[in-house]
Amino acid sequence: MNAGSTTVAISGAARWNGVTGAYPQWYEDPLSCLQTTLGSILIEHGLRPVDVLGLACEFTFAPDDAMCEEFYRPAQSSRGVAADLCPYHDVESAWTTGSDAGDLVELIETHGRVIVAVDNYHLPFRPAFHDVHAAHLVVVPGWRRSADGSLEFYVSDAQPPGFQGWLPAEHLINSWLSGNPSDSQDVFFSSREIGGRVLTVTVRPQPGGLTRGQVDQALAGNLERWNGGTAGPEDRVWTGHAGLRRFVERLRERCADPAELRSAYTFGWAMQAQAFLHGRLAQEFARRSDRLRLLEVAASADRVVSAWSNVRLLSAHAAQTTGITDLVPRRGAELVHAYEQLAADWRLALSTEWTDR
Amino acid sequence: MTAHQVLALEPFLNNQAATTPENLGDGRLNVWRNSLPAQSAPLEIVVDGVPLRSARLDGRGPDNVLCAGQRIEVPGRRWDWLYVIGCGERRVRDTVTWHFRDGTVDRDHFALSDLWEGRSDFGEELALRTDVIHYPFHVQERIGITLWCQRVPVTSRKPLSAVSLPRNPAVHLFAMTLVGHQTGSAA
Numbered sequence: 001m002n003a004g005s006t007t008v009a010i011s012g013a014a015r016w017n018g019v020t021g022a023y024p025q026w027y028e029d030p031l032s033c034l035q036t037t038l039g040s041i042l043i044e045h046g047l048r049p050v051d052v053l054g055l056a057c058e059f060t061f062a063p064d065d066a067m068c069e070e071f072y073r074p075a076q077s078s079r080g081v082a083a084d085l086c087p088y089h090d091v092e093s094a095w096t097t098g099s100d101a102g103d104l105v106e107l108i109e110t111h112g113r114v115i116v117a118v119d120n121y122h123l124p125f126r127p128a129f130h131d132v133h134a135a136h137l138v139v140v141p142g143w144r145r146s147a148d149g150s151l152e153f154y155v156s157d158a159q160p161p162g163f164q165g166w167l168p169a170e171h172l173i174n175s176w177l178s179g180n181p182s183d184s185q186d187v188f189f190s191s192r193e194i195g196g197r198v199l200t201v202t203v204r205p206q207p208g209g210l211t212r213g214q215v216d217q218a219l220a221g222n223l224e225r226w227n228g229g230t231a232g233p234e235d236r237v238w239t240g241h242a243g244l245r246r247f248v249e250r251l252r253e254r255c256a257d258p259a260e261l262r263s264a265y266t267f268g269w270a271m272q273a274q275a276f277l278h279g280r281l282a283q284e285f286a287r288r289s290d291r292l293r294l295l296e297v298a299a300s301a302d303r304v305v306s307a308w309s310n311v312r313l314l315s316a317h318a319a320q321t322t323g324i325t326d327l328v329p330r331r332g333a334e335l336v337h338a339y340e341q342l343a344a345d346w347r348l349a350l351s352t353e354w355t356d357r
Numbered sequence: 358m359t360a361h362q363v364l365a366l367e368p369f370l371n372n373q374a375a376t377t378p379e380n381l382g383d384g385r386l387n388v389w390r391n392s393l394p395a396q397s398a399p400l401e402i403v404v405d406g407v408p409l410r411s412a413r414l415d416g417r418g419p420d421n422v423l424c425a426g427q428r429i430e431v432p433g434r435r436w437d438w439l440y441v442i443g444c445g446e447r448r449v450r451d452t453v454t455w456h457f458r459d460g461t462v463d464r465d466h467f468a469l470s471d472l473w474e475g476r477s478d479f480g481e482e483l484a485l486r487t488d489v490i491h492y493p494f495h496v497q498e499r500i501g502i503t504l505w506c507q508r509v510p511v512t513s514r515k516p517l518s519a520v521s522l523p524r525n526p527a528v529h530l531f532a533m534t535l536v537g538h539q540t541g542s543a544a
Binding site (some may be wrong): 030160303316321325 | 493495
């Protein structure tokens with residue numbers, strides 16, 4: 001790693017440079033590359049990913065979207081997916097595209113580091129290398145010219161087996177411009193062109209650690225979005241309790257066709273990961289603040305994580321599973337119940353009628 | 358004194374977890390058709406004094422039970438725990454259903470950690486951890502598969518006659534042993 005460098009050109013990275021150390025990486029097993037890449041950038045800016053990404057927990061589903069990428073999440077605000085995931089911090093993101101290595105260098109120069117969409121098939125450090133086409137995200141915080149003048153990019157991928165280091169440009173560029181063709185080995189995360197997509201992220205510093213008031217604000221916001229969710233015929237995004245119930249109903253309507261259920265596996269990853277982070281935050285903050293009622297929130301969030309496992313894996317294995325039409329409604333009902341219990345615990349945690357211990 | 362009953366899973370084997378470099382494509386541990394490297398002998402381990410024994414893991418055919426509601430008859434008496442070797446495709450929680458000799462049924466919860474990358478979420482002991490993972494077309498280093506030792510309580514004190522597994526394609530079981538008390542067992 002970092003061997004043989006000559007000219008190193010890194011710009012804008014506040015806490016990282018390619019000469020002196022590794023890029024921050026962050027991984028937990030229920031997380032997709034969307035959270036792990038964003039989390040790494042939050043660390044780079046001195047923030048704790050769990051404290052930022054774990055505040056919001058919600059259900060949101062856009063029925064008309066294509067959901068064939070690991071990093072898919074329904075877009076909500078105009079400030080991008082990062083703002084959707086970090087609504088209580090000054091974080092925003094935007095998707096853009098490039099078409100050659102020069103474009104990527106320029107984007108890195110402008111933004112300090114960027115999240116690059118890739119097809120794992122072309123990345124030598126991914127298990128899918130020259131085997132399976134699958135969409136993924138990596139952080140690219142720098143570029144350089146090596147001794148022989150060839151272009152290299154620094155690539156950081158926290159997902160197992162984990163990698164970071166300088167990579168000859170052609171690997172990243174091939175991966176970034178891949179058509180990511182439909183692949184029978186990965187029907188979940190292939191078939192949508194990578195198309196030179198880049199996610200730029202802006203993180204503005206926020207002084208001080210997480211406060212009890214901020215956590216309360218987040219729980220109240222979660223509860224408000226849960227209770228106020230909608231799933232009308234005109235709604236592009238189905239949200240909250242109403243949205244989840246409609247989503248489960250839709251699964252039941254489509255459960256005879258395994259292909260129709262696949263999106264529950266891909267889409268559910270983002271929801272499951274968020275519930276996991278919310279539970280982790282509740283658990284950690286309960287200890288830090290001696291506010292033990294939050295531990296109930298943590299336990300309920302963990303049940304949401306498990307309920308998502310069952311919905312996601314049942315949907316993924318639908319074609320080989322006997323009795324799928326009976327099982328889908330049952331797993332769906334368990335998922336709704338798990339969220340309802342979590343909402344009840346948000347309410348209890350916010351209640352002023354109880355003493356806190 | 359405790360009593361153990363190793364349950365014979367051979368009649369229920371319906372999934373192949375282990376493969377050799379010659380038949381990598383036969384593995385069905387998850388949606389990606391990953392598999393674990395074939396082992397030279399069945400797993401035989403003792404946890405909390407409880408013996409657990411898997412079927413052969415030689416990569417030549419079905420070697421585990423993918424849970425699909427199978428009903429397994431057990432020696433009719435009071436049992437306290439069901440010990441298992443298993444893994445989840447992602448961390449997973451579900452229930453097993455107990456059938457009691459008096460015709461009633463009840464359920465207890467169980468939880469299994471992810472087979473991928475080997476972190477125990479529910480305090481399980483390791484049953485097996487591999488250095489590599491098999492993909493349909495290659496052997497991948499630096500990623501391992503983990504099988505876990507887990508236990509399920511039989512909360513009810515009634516004499517048992519059978520257990521039904523969950524209907525859950527994310528749950529793989531490789532060994533099952535019932536544990537009870539030796540004395541006073543004649544229910």
